[in-house]
Each structure stands twice: as C-alpha cells, then as structure tokens.
Amino acid sequence: MNDYESVIFSASEETAETLREACGVFGVSNGDTFDVARLTYFGLYALQHRGQESCGIAVNNDGDISGHKGMGLVSEVFTEKVLDRLEGKMAIGHTRYSTTGANSLENAQPLIVNYKAGRLALAHNGNLVNASKIRHDLEDQGAIFQTATDSEVIANLISRYGLKYDNLIEVLKRTMDVIQGSYALVIMTPRRLIGIRDPWGLRPLCIGKLQNSFILASETCALDAVGASFLRDVAPGEIVIIEDGQLKSVQTHLNKPHNLCIFEHIYFARPDSFIDGASIYRSRLEAGRLLAIEHPVEADLVVGVPDSGLTAAIGYSRQSGIPYGDALIKNRYVGRTFIQPHQKMREKSVNIKLNALRSEIEGKRIVLIDDSIVRGTTTKKIVQMLKNAGAKEVHMRISSPPVKHPCFFGIDIASRDLLIAAHHSVEEIRDIIGADSLGYLSTEHLLQTPVGAPENSFCRACFTGQYPMAVPDEGDKFALDNKC
Ligand code: SF4
Numbered sequence: 001m002n003d004y005e006s007v008i009f010s011a012s013e014e015t016a017e018t019l020r021e022a023c024g025v026f027g028v029s030n031g032d033t034f035d036v037a038r039l040t041y042f043g044l045y046a047l048q049h050r051g052q053e054s055c056g057i058a059v060n061n062d063g064d065i066s067g068h069k070g071m072g073l074v075s076e077v078f079t080e081k082v083l084d085r086l087e088g089k090m091a092i093g094h095t096r097y098s099t100t101g102a103n104s105l106e107n108a109q110p111l112i113v114n115y116k117a118g119r120l121a122l123a124h125n126g127n128l129v130n131a132s133k134i135r136h137d138l139e140d141q142g143a144i145f146q147t148a149t150d151s152e153v154i155a156n157l158i159s160r161y162g163l164k165y166d167n168l169i170e171v172l173k174r175t176m177d178v179i180q181g182s183y184a185l186v187i188m189t190p191r192r193l194i195g196i197r198d199p200w201g202l203r204p205l206c207i208g209k210l211q212n213s214f215i216l217a218s219e220t221c222a223l224d225a226v227g228a229s230f231l232r233d234v235a236p237g238e239i240v241i242i243e244d245g246q247l248k249s250v251q252t253h254l255n256k257p258h259n260l261c262i263f264e265h266i267y268f269a270r271p272d273s274f275i276d277g278a279s280i281y282r283s284r285l286e287a288g289r290l291l292a293i294e295h296p297v298e299a300d301l302v303v304g305v306p307d308s309g310l311t312a313a314i315g316y317s318r319q320s321g322i323p324y325g326d327a328l329i330k331n332r333y334v335g336r337t338f339i340q341p342h343q344k345m346r347e348k349s350v351n352i353k354l355n356a357l358r359s360e361i362e363g364k365r366i367v368l369i370d371d372s373i374v375r376g377t378t379t380k381k382i383v384q385m386l387k388n389a390g391a392k393e394v395h396m397r398i399s400s401p402p403v404k405h406p407c408f409f410g411i412d413i414a415s416r417d418l419l420i421a422a423h424h425s426v427e428e429i430r431d432i433i434g435a436d437s438l439g440y441l442s443t444e445h446l447l448q449t450p451v452g453a454p455e456n457s458f459c460r461a462c463f464t465g466q467y468p469m470a471v472p473d474e475g476d477k478f479a480l481d482n483k484c
Contacts (some may be wrong), residue, residue, distance in 0.1 A: 019393035022203065022261075022268055022410050023096050023109075023125040024050035025217045028059070028226075029193040029242040030089035031212030036302050038084035039210075042075045045184075045217055046225035049270055050125070051097035054108035059088030063190035065119040076294035084142060089393040092188045092216075094123035098413070106149045110188075115159035117168070120189045122158075125218055126182035126203045127410035129471050134178065156158040158187075163230040169250055172196065172239050176252055180469055182261070182330060182409035184234075186216050193242040198326060199384055200255030200468050201236030202409050202459055204275045207247070214242045216422040219273035231275050259468040264366070266400045267371045267451050271311055278450035281311060286449040287399040288315020288369060295439025297395045299365040306330040307353070307369060312399035313369040322367060327386065329355045362390030369397050371470040372412065373429065378418035387434070396435040401443045401463040402426070408471040413462055432471050 023045030028036050040057045055077050056069025067084060070077035074095065094109035110121040128134070131150030138156055139145070145152055161171040168189070180201035187194040187302055195216040197205045208215040208228035215228045223230055234240055237253035261268070264275055271281040291312065302324045304313030317324035331353050366386055371381050383394050401422030407413045416422045420429055430438035441461055450456055463468040 007147055017171075020355060022218075023123075024222070025092070025123040025125050025186040025205070025214040025216070026218070026222055026444060027092040027123070027188065027193050027195065028210070029245075031214065031245050032210070033089075034210075035083075035211065035452070036088055036091035037083045039472040041074060041078050041093040042085060042221040042225050043210050043215070043217055044093045044095050044426045046222040048074055048269075050218060050268065051095040054096045054105065055094060056108050056110050056123075057091055057093040058110040058112055058123075058188060059086045059155055060090040060121075060188055061088040063118070064120050065112055065188065067107065067110055067112055067121060069110070071105055071108065079324040090188055092121055092123050092193070094186075107149050109149075111147065111149070111155050111164040113152075113155045115155075116162045118190050120155070120158070120187055122151060122155050122188075123186045124149075124154065124302055125184045125205075125410065126198065126407065128153060128181035128183065129469065130178075130180045131223065132472065135380050143432060145183065150181075154183070154185065158334070167238065168192070168194075169241070173250070173252055174249050176239075191243055195234050195238075195240045195242075197234040197236055197238055197376065199237035199256035200459070201258045201276070202468075203261065204264060204269070204274075205234040206232040207234060207240065214247055216240075219269055219275070221270045221273045222295060222297065224272065230274070236394055240398055255467065258312055258457045260456060261409065261411065262450075262460045263400075263407075263448060263462070265458075266446075267308055268411070276450075276453055276456050278453040278456065282451045283449045284311035284371075285315035285318075286451050287446065288312035288317075289319040289398055290315075290442045290445040290448065291369070291439065292316045292319035292399050294436075294442060295397055297365075297367060297397075297437060297439075299367045299395055301325050301327065301360070301364050301394070302367045303386075305368065305370040308372075309368075309370040309399070312371065313367075316367060316369055316397060320367075325360055327357050327360045327389075328364065328382070329357055333353075334483065352383055356385045356389035358389040361386055363392055364390075365393040365395070366391045367395045367397055368435075369399060371398070372400050372403055373398055373420060373433070374403055376429060376433055377420055382469050383434045388467065393436040394434075395437045396430070396433060396439075398438075398440045401440050401460075402429075403462050405462050405465040407462050408467065409459065411462075 026043035055074050058067030110123040114122045125337045128150040131153045157175045165171050184203040184205040185199045208223035210228035212393045238251040241248045265283040266408040269280045302317040302322050304310035360468050386394050404422045
C-alpha cells in the first residue's frame with residue numbers, strides 16, 4: 001500500500017497561489033585581481049531565490065563594458081566557456097523574475113546602454129509606479145525604448161540628465177527626484193560602481209568588503225557566498241559611489257518614512273540573510289511564536305508547508321509545546337521546465353511535487369503553518385491531502401495577515417479580484433479551504449517580528465491598502481507587468 005498521499009500542482013495553480021519573487025542585484029568593485037565574472041556568478045547563485053527567469057552579468061574591462069545574459073537559472077545561462085569570456089576588473093549581475101508577457105531576453109538585465117559620458121550597465125530590483133508616465137513623456141520627446149522594463153526608463157533619464165550635467169551625482173539625484181516607486185540599483189560606469197536605494201527603502205541593498213574590493217548585494221547571503229564581510233546596509237535614499245578603492249556616500253530624500261517591504265521578512269529573503277539589522281530567520285521564528293499566542297489550538301503535530309512555512313512552524317511548536325514534525329515531503333527537483341501531467345495522471349494522483357507522509361499523519365490533529373494565502377487553491381489541496389492521508393483535524397495557521405491588496409512595488413501579488421481575502425471573511429476562507437480552523441497573524445504582531453531592529457518601519461500595504469506613495473490604477477498594465 002502506498003504510504004503517501006499526493007498532490008499535483010499545475011503551473012498555473014502554483015503561480016496563482018505563490019507570492020512570486022522580486023529580483024536580485026550584485027556588484028563587485030575593481031579593488032583586486034579577482035575573477036569578477038565568477039565572483040558575480042557565485043553572488044547571483046546565492047540570490048537565485050529572488051528570480052529564476054533570466055539572469056546576466058556585465059563586466060568592465062578597463063572601461064570597456066560588455067556582458068552576457070540569458071533566460072533561465074544562473075547555472076543554465078553561465079557555462080565555464082561563457083565565464084572565461086567575461087574578462088574584467090569590475091562586474092555587476094542580476095537575477096530576474098517577471099510576470100507573464102514581460103519574460104523575454106530583451107528584458108533580462110543588466111541593461112547596457114551608451115550615453116554621453118560613455119557606457120553604463122544597470123541592474124534593478126523594484127518597480128516604478130510612475131514609469132508609464134515618464135516613458136510616454138520621453139517617447140513624446142523622441143526617445144526610443146528597446147525593452148519593456150521600467151529599468152530602461154531609469155537608464156534613459158540618466159542619459160538625459162547626463163546631457164545637462166557633468167557631475168554624475170547631480171545626474172543621479174535628478175533622476176531620483178523624478179522616479180517614484182521601489183528601486184535597489186547597482187550601476188557600473190567605466191570607472192565607478194554605484195549603489196542606490198529608493199528613499200522609502202522598499203527593497204534591500206547591502207555593502208560588503210572582500211579584501212580591497214567593495215561588494216553590493218540585495219541580501220547578505222550573497223556576501224557570505226563570496227566570503228565578503230558585511231559592512232552595512234545602504235540607507236534609504238542613499239547613493240554610494242565606489243571609485244579607486246574609496247566609498248563615497250551621498251544622502252538624498254531624508255524626509256521619506258522608511259518602508260522596507262515586510263514580505264522580505266515573511267517570504268522573499270533567504271532565512272540566512274539580515275536586512276537592515278534584523279535576521280530573517282529570527283523574524284520567521286518570532287512570527288510562529290506570536291501566531292501560537294494569538295491562535296492557540298489543541299493538536300498533536302505542527303507541520304510547515306515546505307519551504308515557506310517551515311521556520312514559522314518551528315516557532316509555533318516551541319511556543320505551544322506541540323511537537324514539530326515532517327508530514328509533507330517536497331520533490332526538490334521539480335524545476336521551471338516541469339512538464340505538466342495530463343488529466344489521467346492527475347486523477348491517479350501521481351506523486352510529483354508534494355507528498356503527505358501518511359505514517360506521521362494518520363489519526364493526528366495537525367497544525368499546518370504557511371506564510372500566506374493568496375488565492376486559496378493550493379492551500380485547499382494541501383489541507384485535503386493531509387485529510388486524505390488520515391489527519392483527524394487540520395488547523396491552518398498563517399504567519400501574516402490576510403492579503404487583500406495588490407503590490408505595486410515589484411512583487412507579483414495577484415490582482416484584487418483573485419485575492420481570496422479581498423472577498424471572503426476568515427470563516428468563509430476556512431470553509432473554502434476545508435480546514436477545521438484558520439488563524440492569521442495580526443498586523444500588529446507581524447510588525448513586531450523583525451527582532452533586533454525596533455527603529456525600522458515597514459510597508460504592509462498588501463494587508464492594509466495604505467501604500468507609502470500614490471499608486472497607479474490596477475488597470476495600468478505597464479506598472480503591473482514590468483516589475484522586477
Ligand atoms: S505592498 Fe506588500 S509585497 Fe508590496 S512592498 Fe508593500 S509589503 Fe511588500
């Protein structure tokens with residue numbers, strides 16, 4: 001007899017349920033004789049979780065900037081041969097996630113553009129809320145765009161202001177005055193490596209040091225991967241310029257309230273990263289701990305949905321005293337190019353992506369933890385799978401509040417129409433997913449989870465609808481479809 005109950009996810013179902021990644025950026029300055037292309041490759045490897053659709057590396061060989069980019073994972077796009085060709089003393093890299101329609105090679109990054117002062121390469125994590133308007137204005141003035149990304153809008157503005165101002169800092173400040181939204185940028189010019197974080201600090205960016213070279217990266221896990229030590233985070237609104245081994249800082253837009261995306265802590269960032277002084281792992285543990293206080297239940301086993309719910313499940317277990325255990329086994333080799341099973345195979349419940357471990361589940365009252373429910377379709381299947389495997393009760397606990405609003409800052413959260421919590425009460429959602437009880441972490445508790453950084457404040461607009469700045473209508477397809 002089969003000891004496993006299984007569930008199959010079609011790509012569309014999983015896409016709909018899962019909050020998708022942002023992008024990852026990385027850069028290394030020219031302080032040493034490293035093989036900068038390989039160093040960037042390893043940095044991007046550590047940032048692969050932030051985007052798996054395309055990636056690229058640009059190198060700077062004595063002022064000559066060139067690069068390679070492709071569709072797919074870092075390990076697929078960069079072979080030994082390709083890396084051997086990428087010679088230089090400075091480099092930047094990018095891993096990209098995009099929504100359907102914007103997923104093409106021309107939109108892959110880094111972007112390499114020519115402007116008055118020479119060539120520059122640019123890698124962007126984030127999404128501009130006014131990109132559409134700026135783009136139309138620039139097109140009215142004769143600008144030609146080669147990609148559908150808002151990152152090219154930034155490159156175009158830099159080029160325009162470069163015609164007017166000789167001073168690069170002035171050019172960047174003027175550009176920041178115009179663009180609105182989220183951006184963590186790594187830019188490489190013939191002589192400089194530059195990092196910029198948007199004035200709200202929506203997306204993370206940190207600085208590391210490796211011998212005489214500076215490293216810029218979306219997350220500290222990429223610094224660890226290349227053996228660099230963490231120096232500090234780039235501050236919201238800060239421009240850091242690295243030239244001739246020196247780091248210069250210019251602080252702009254001091255008056256904006258800090259609004260780091262709280263979903264970096266809930267889901268996006270790797271658990272071994274620190275952002276703005278707070279450990280991601282400890283945030284997730286704390287979310288589980290607070291969830292156990294807020295929504296206790298009598299049960300026999302705490303289980304996390306792999307991988308998004310595992311750390312919070314440990315926190316819930318520690319606080320509640322209910323044992324933590326394995327009950328869901330994930331097939332880690334189901335990748336991007338997974339061929340969908342046909343209907344007949346689905347009906348036979350072939351084990352493909354996630355299996356329930358009947359021997360651990362049968363007759364037990366299970367607390368099932370996940371980081372969020374977006375549409376509810378996948379959650380419903382997992383609850384059903386546990387019940388089919390003999391669970392006596394399934395109590396669903398979510399380590400964040402109900403997601404009721406879309407994100408305009410680079411995270412692919414479904415439009416409001418598709419968000420289950422936008423149209424249903426908690427009790428209705430419980431009924432739809434078939435759980436015996438359902439509890440969400442409150443916003444108040446969520447904001448306490450980034451332990452060790454009490455001065456930080458966060459964007460939580462997808463829960464509250466209170467965006468840190470004016471956002472376009474949901475119907476603005478450019479803003480919604482070309483995020484990174
Ligand atoms: S709306 Fe939500 S996902 Fe988007 S930046 Fe704010 S907290 Fe993050």
